[in-house]
Amino acid sequence: MGANQRSTAEERRLEESSDRKAHWKRWGPYLSERAWGTVREDYSASGNAWEHLPHDHARSTAYRWNEDGIAGICDRHQYICFALALWNERDPILKERLFGLTGNQGNHGEDVKEYYFYLDSTPTHSYMKYLYKYPQAEFPYARLVDENRRRDKHDREFELIDTGIFDENRYFDVVVEYAKAAPEDLLVRLSATNRGPEPANLHLLPTIWFRNTWSWTEDAIKPLLANASDGRPGTVIYIEHPAYGKRYLHSENKPPVLFTENETNTRRLYHLPGPAFCKDGINDFIVNGRVNAVNAAGEGTKAATQYRFAIAPGETVSVRLRMTEQNWAASQDPFVSEFDRTFLARKQEADAYYSRLIPEDLTEDARNVMRQSFAGLLWSKQFYHYVVREWLDGDPATPSPPAERKVGRNRDWQHLYNADVISMPDKWEYPWYAAWDLAFHCVPLALVDPEFAKEQLVLLTREWYMHPNGQLPAYEWALGDVNPPVHAWAAWRVYKIDKKHRGRAATGPSSSASFTSCC
Numbered sequence: 001m002g003a004n005q006r007s008t009a010e011e012r013r014l015e016e017s018s019d020r021k022a023h024w025k026r027w028g029p030y031l032s033e034r035a036w037g038t039v040r041e042d043y044s045a046s047g048n049a050w051e052h053l054p055h056d057h058a059r060s061t062a063y064r065w066n067e068d069g070i071a072g073i074c075d076r077h078q079y080i081c082f083a084l085a086l087w088n089e090r091d092p093i094l095k096e097r098l099f100g101l102t103g104n105q106g107n108h109g110e111d112v113k114e115y116y117f118y119l120d121s122t123p124t125h126s127y128m129k130y131l132y133k134y135p136q137a138e139f140p141y142a143r144l145v146d147e148n149r150r151r152d153k154h155d156r157e158f159e160l161i162d163t164g165i166f167d168e169n170r171y172f173d174v175v176v177e178y179a180k181a182a183p184e185d186l187l188v189r190l191s192a193t194n195r196g197p198e199p200a201n202l203h204l205l206p207t208i209w210f211r212n213t214w215s216w217t218e219d220a221i222k223p224l225l226a227n228a229s230d231g232r233p234g235t236v237i238y239i240e241h242p243a244y245g246k247r248y249l250h251s252e253n254k255p256p257v258l259f260t261e262n263e264t265n266t267r268r269l270y271h272l273p274g275p276a277f278c279k280d281g282i283n284d285f286i287v288n289g290r291v292n293a294v295n296a297a298g299e300g301t302k303a304a305t306q307y308r309f310a311i312a313p314g315e316t317v318s319v320r321l322r323m324t325e326q327n328w329a330a331s332q333d334p335f336v337s338e339f340d341r342t343f344l345a346r347k348q349e350a351d352a353y354y355s356r357l358i359p360e361d362l363t364e365d366a367r368n369v370m371r372q373s374f375a376g377l378l379w380s381k382q383f384y385h386y387v388v389r390e391w392l393d394g395d396p397a398t399p400s401p402p403a404e405r406k407v408g409r410n411r412d413w414q415h416l417y418n419a420d421v422i423s424m425p426d427k428w429e430y431p432w433y434a435a436w437d438l439a440f441h442c443v444p445l446a447l448v449d450p451e452f453a454k455e456q457l458v459l460l461t462r463e464w465y466m467h468p469n470g471q472l473p474a475y476e477w478a479l480g481d482v483n484p485p486v487h488a489w490a491a492w493r494v495y496k497i498d499k500k501h502r503g504r505a506a507t508g509p510s511s512s513a514s515f516t517s518c519c
Helices: 009-018 141-150 266-270 281-288 337-357 364-379 388-393 403-407 435-448 450-459 487-502 510-518
Strands: 073-075 080-087 116-121 127-135 171-182 185-194 200-210 224-227 235-241 245-251 257-260 302-305 307-311 316-324 381-387 417-423
Touching (some): 080 171, 127 364, 200 224, 307 316, 381 388, 435 450
Antiparallel strands (some): 073 080, 257 302
């Protein structure tokens, strides 16, 4: 479309973001769905990432480099994280992250064993929608591992649906929606529908926490979450972080709020003394009834509000939350009619944006497929943090890693400094970028957000990514591996797509200028 036609609300937000007039992209779905079992969290001598930090340790280990969660969002530096945890009163642990088999457990390699769907997203993430299907029976963690271990590579995979756990539709459809009233005013709407034939109990646990950046150096400033409800009609969590100042998370209907710390449970994992309150404290309080696992003083670095519902067959329950810089007075309601009107407006604006982008001659079904495909691309943007020199050397306030690491993986890439929002293949199996995958992603991304596509292609050619010998980093498992040389092709295709889309050659913001000069 021509420049004179770029008039939808979402296009204006994209322009404001590109011109640095408003930080519409500061908050987005930049939270991975798996941080355990990654190279970055592997501090072993052998380099066996899957076994060093397995799923069973994830709820108890404070990650060093990235965080994970279900249907989560965070700021573009991943200092403040928000995601949904669930409990059906039958699982042995809270459902805080997606489960899957490691590369050594699956008969066809690593594989997520969950059902979830990215339903919608605008490029500025002014509106997003996500669906997760949560079984009502106990999640079959051990059976999935044991059965797939028993099968060889010639057998089909044993999937979650093969366990019979979804028989008679005994599951919840859990929908998570986000809408931005303003760049720093985030609205959240959660809903759960009982698809089964009988009443079933469900705990919805919207969870907010800080990425642990204070345990690695002696002089780091620790952020704070605290209970600030003070007789208000809803529950309020006070948020203070040195990078962003003060914020407030408002939850309607005054649910109880539980506080703990995003710290490693060294007692559980290593049988060593450790902090009184740990990352798995909310899990231990709700699932195991350990009252002293959460902080009765009402503060910490991880917190969750607890909604418990008995949901009739076919019934839908919903809750609303709002994270904003504004601290409403006790007499004010952050969930007035404006809240629902904003959701409706952002949904309509998303419809308007995609109606001009998706070809009209497609069938309705094809249009829906194309739109949801864009949603998958946009939801898979993630904050990626990897500083190889620090990873190899270890941190000043922690024990030194094994010396074998200095002659192991990625030792020749000590210039690499990654701390950006990056397009990735997905958020579970590949919570890391691959140079040629990223190049391919940028071609369709150029249709919905050409500036982001250009920024991504330029990023991998910067001196803190590209090796001094001229090689692009392949992927974290082996940065020096060879990827097909598709980067230049992708740059040319993005340029051509953007020119056709705008009706002119790429000019304008600094990202565009650097893009054209590199191509």
